[in-house]
Amino acid sequence: MASEGEVGPVVKAAILEHGYRQIDTASLYQNEDAIGDALQEAFAAGIKREDLYITTKIWQTEKDDVEGAVRRSLKKLKLDYIDLYLIHAMTPKMVWEDGKDFIKATPQHKVWAELERLVDEGLIKSIGVSNCTIPMLIDLWSYARHKPVINQVEVHPYNVREDFVQFHNKLGVKIQAYAPLGANNFSGRSDKYKGLNLLEEPVIKALSEKYGKSPAQIILNWHLHRGLIIIPKTAKVTRLQENFQVYDFKLTEEEYQSISALEQGAKFFDPRNFGGSWGNIPYYD
Numbered sequence: 001m002a003s004e005g006e007v008g009p010v011v012k013a014a015i016l017e018h019g020y021r022q023i024d025t026a027s028l029y030q031n032e033d034a035i036g037d038a039l040q041e042a043f044a045a046g047i048k049r050e051d052l053y054i055t056t057k058i059w060q061t062e063k064d065d066v067e068g069a070v071r072r073s074l075k076k077l078k079l080d081y082i083d084l085y086l087i088h089a090m091t092p093k094m095v096w097e098d099g100k101d102f103i104k105a106t107p108q109h110k111v112w113a114e115l116e117r118l119v120d121e122g123l124i125k126s127i128g129v130s131n132c133t134i135p136m137l138i139d140l141w142s143y144a145r146h147k148p149v150i151n152q153v154e155v156h157p158y159n160v161r162e163d164f165v166q167f168h169n170k171l172g173v174k175i176q177a178y179a180p181l182g183a184n185n186f187s188g189r190s191d192k193y194k195g196l197n198l199l200e201e202p203v204i205k206a207l208s209e210k211y212g213k214s215p216a217q218i219i220l221n222w223h224l225h226r227g228l229i230i231i232p233k234t235a236k237v238t239r240l241q242e243n244f245q246v247y248d249f250k251l252t253e254e255e256y257q258s259i260s261a262l263e264q265g266a267k268f269f270d271p272r273n274f275g276g277s278w279g280n281i282p283y284y285d
Helices: 004-016 032-044 066-077 096-101 108-120 134-143 162-171 202-211 215-225 237-244 253-260 276-280
Strands: 022-024 053-058 082-087 124-130 150-154 174-178
Touching (some): 004 022, 004 032, 004 237, 053 066, 066 082, 066 108, 082 108, 108 134, 124 134, 134 162, 202 253, 215 237
Parallel strands (some): 053 082, 082 124, 124 150, 150 174
């Protein structure tokens, strides 16, 4: 999570200097204010609001007041509407020590109904989910009037999730990959995954040398080949252009498959590693 001091200049540079048009944030990241200021500077420089696509998310503690959460994000972002609004975590708010009454959150169907109402009122253009498992998605699909357009989940060559992706393709729900480069600096990994680094994998480095691209560009191109939406994270302005230059080359099918063969089922953002009540949830089982 980038701090407010870091994110403002990066967002401004991304939009004005490098042609980025999609910005992803969340109330949990605590940087919506800084992004709002950067957006205002972009608008003042001639960028049209309708040319940008802004995503933010509702956190667990906000589900009892969905409209309030949306309006707080709108105020911080200094916008009249949000292009895409996601349920950040589909797991319920839990207080494990409370015994039989440990599930505290507003039911997801009520949260979704509120989001649908706000779509109808024009405060949100589209709604979706994040960190949503297939059983949860099936349940949501059974009653949703406005279907989720995106499921934002962890995907990278160590966590390919081919069947998961194909199921979403069947429903017409786009996969948006976070941690697409493997989140090498993320401290919340379980011990068995701490040594993994996609940017140092021999197959990635060999393709990098062959195509004259950085290891990160090779990996991002692999995601695009699979039809995924990618949101590479950076707090460095110097990386913005590099992350954008991934559309002008193609690997062979065999080379794409060699990257997929790095699959280890490695979920770095596993709630069971986060402690507290999260550590008691068999979320991915």
